[in-house]
Amino acid sequence: MVSSQASEIKRFEALYRRCYQRLFFHALSYVGDNYIAEEIVNTAFVKAWERFSDIQDESTDNYLLVIVRNGCIDYLRKRIHQPSIEEFPSLSTFHEESNYQEYEEKISAIENAIKQLSPVTRCVLYQCYYERKTYKQVAEEQSLTERSVKRYIMKALKFIRENLQPLGS
């Protein structure tokens, strides 16, 4: 009994280490707050642990992904006081695709492409896509023209798209 629990803990630890960062940044990209994201991910792992012996190891990562997304939806709903899911179109599209491995592959490919971009481009991408600043705001803060900002974004998207082609659509 003791040894099987020890090996179970080891397996769960492996799962935890494999998925933690991805799940954290996934949550953070929706909720925008480090503490909230951490809480959502933590809760997901607690639930996963509680049910760990019942669920097959292979699909626990999918389970975690769904729990984390639900956690994000709950949080966003409470904050924006909207009952319907149509408010967050990107969240609803994701429900079709709950396979952790596939998601991991796709997003890793995007990350690898980003890492090859120049520092200025990455900075501009971060400010526009994550901080949701307008081209004008980014231009002011980074001492660029709006046109340059737009060009950086266009070039980045082109590069990323080219790098994603091998994976298919």
Added chain:
Amino acid sequence: MDIHSEKFKQMLREAVLKTESPEIDVDAKWNDFKAKHISAEEIKKKERAKSNKRIAIWSFCGVSAIACAVLLFLLFQTNKHIIDPGNDEPSPLADTQTPIFEKVEDESSHILLIADGRQFTIGKTCHYNYIDSVIAAHRLTPKEIVIRTPRKQSARFWLPDGSEVWLNAESQLSYKTSKSDLRSVMLNGEAFFSVTKGKGQFVVETPYLKTQVFGTKFNVRAYSREDAHVTLIEGSVKVSTPDENKQVILAPGEDIRLSSSQKDFVANHVDVDNFLAWKDGDFYFDDEPLENLLMELGRWYNITVYIKNHHVCRQHVHFTASHDEDISDVIGLLNMMGIAKITLKEKEIIVE
């Protein structure tokens, strides 16, 4: 995948967030999780919802090193301040025709990154590995990195050890890139530090003061001898004069200044948020001499300040405004206080 779809945009959002953020210490997270949820006791206890949140917050902060806050009292004298360093009692208002703060003719509006003499312009907010990537992109091997802010602009960036720095206007921070010197910086002006728990102490040196910490959040203000102080947010910090003759250990929530005789430290308990208002883009002066406020305005708006009524400028005021506001609005607000009459001309203000 269609790059114009919402789905792709969201994935790009997440991807760029991850690449431009510091790595997470998963070891720490796992140890924490294991201790709280996998021990035999915890499996029985299910009532941890509330404390989990608190602990999650504290352990997350632990990663970013909530250790100590130290107040540093730094003095920074620039040739733009007309202050006679020889005087025992600082009196910058000796001559009504001499301004207490002068605007700069050559108004640089760029934040500079200087690597061994080569200058680069950087933006206000640099994400995590921006400095590293600039160096890599230009294939530099600098021995020293300097970040310098002009008037009117503050900057935020990360140091090689993962510590975060907010640099106020008209300030400069420099560090050497050799491995042994990574956690030692030189500061002129004002900065807020969020120091990671790294190898060895993190040292902030200024012309007048030295701080040594292990991992803390603290604010150092050192524009002038009178207006220099250090505010501690968390943990404890050792503050000393450069020769380490005088030393003080600060507790959280304390702010330390040099006494007017400048021979001793004076510590006060304060509401730390007030001292950090500049980080959020606000001016905040609580019970401070009007003069300090005027100098800060000079710094942010790059204007010259002439004092005709010295008496008034020694009065203490409480004032707050946003950095974004027009100087004329700020002057209007000040005039409403009814303490002094402040006139704004082209690039100068006159106080009487």
